[in-house]
Amino acid sequence: MRKLGDYLLIGLFVTACTFQLVAQDIHFSHLNRQPIYQNPANTGLFAGDIRLTGNYKDQWRSVTVPFQTFAMAGELKWKQKGINFGAILFHDNVGDGFYQTLEFLGSVAKNLKLTSDSTQTLSAGIQIGLNYRKVNMDKFYFDNQFNGLIFDASLPTNEAYQNDSRANLTSSAGLVHCYYYGKGNSLKTGISGHNLNRPNQGFYGVKVPRDIRISFFSQLDHAINKELAVIPGIGFNLQGKYRELLIGSQVRYTLINKLGTYRAVDGGLWFRSKDAVVVRLGLAMQNWSVAASYDTNISKLIPASTARGGLEISVEYIITRFKPKKVIHRICPDYI
Structure with a gap:
């Protein structure tokens, strides 16, 4: 009987977490x-x-129905x-009720030079x-589906929701703001506001405005020598309560970077x-980069999660168009 009570308490805790999470925007562990x-x-x-970027996140699989997020985006200069x-499309599926979010966002940004040598820029x-x-x-x-003896799924719920979407x-x-210094070093710091129009996300007759999310990040990419670089960063999100x-650092080791080959x-x-504590590994080859991480849960959900959080994968591909120079009386093209 005690074990049954423990399971019920865990179930109630997970349910509460689920409703808290669906009230928030999607979040990623890869800064x-x-x-x-x-x-x-x-x-x-x-x-x-x-x-071009792609993301996949799977979490809470050890606790309940897994929370899964897919995202893909593209940018053009x-x-x-x-x-x-830029444009991004993502799909999120959470909880026993298969609460789904499908969102398509289009963005435009203007990059301004703050210094004549372009060492400092501001993008809006x-x-x-x-x-x-x-x-x-x-x-x-x-x-209402409990008839006094057992649960009866055929009974009406008597819930007053008007629609399910x-x-x-x-x-x-x-x-x-971007600050570029030395050879390949940079510091990027940004702040943004999301859901500024506070759209209604309620399924019942009562209006439930989506909370504004304030997001801040700062990330440094600093080379110690030709092979080694440190990439510390911090991210902070504020949405309602x-x-x-998110704070941490990556250490990058360059295997080769010469004659058009990069690893x-x-x-x-x-x-x-x-x-959670997040362990993240990454690999870069030419214009491709792939990162994978695993979240180890350290919250109060440990009794249910057994410290297992979730897997996250991100992929990035950058295309650089080659534009040959127009030079008269020259036979060889630029890439030779």
Whole structure:
């Protein structure tokens, strides 16, 4: 009987966590690996012409129905005008009620030079998108379905929800300051506001505005020598009563970087306050980079999770268009 009570308490705790999480925006453990979701001003802040990114996150599989997030994004630069464009599509599925979020966001950012040598720049970005949410109410159990002896799924729930889906528009804006120094060193710091129009996400007759999310990040990429670099960072999200602090660092080791060949590996440790310790590994080859991490849970959910959190994978691919120079009376092209 005591064991049954323990399971019931764990179940109630998990349910409470589920409802708390669906009231928050999606979050990733890889700082700046889904840049335009983190801050619309990140749009176009990379070396190259086109950037494609993909993310997958799986968490709480050891506790209940796994929470799964898929995201993919693309960015394109208009270098002549200093304007960058981006778009992101993500899908999130959480909990026993298969609470789903499908969101498409389009962003545009303008990059301004603060110094004549471009060592300092300021990017301002805005983002507008469509958010669609749906929940399967048939997957939930309600007290009205208890007939006094047993649970009877055929009984009506008598719940007053008007629909099981909702679509609305959402808007965001942000700023990112970049400082470039030395050879390949940089410091990027940004702040952004999301859900600025506070769209209604309620399924009942009562309006439930989506809380504004304030996001801050700062990340340093500093080379110690030709092979070794440290990449510490910090991210902070504030949304309603929810607070998230992510802090840690990667260490990158360059295996080869010459004659058009680039190979590097990295590893690091991150800490999300009152929630998880994150171990992250990465590999970069030419224009590709892949990162994988695992969250080890350290919160009050340990009795149910047995410290197991979730897997996260991110992929990035950058395309650089080669533009040959127009030089008269020369036979060989630029790449020879």
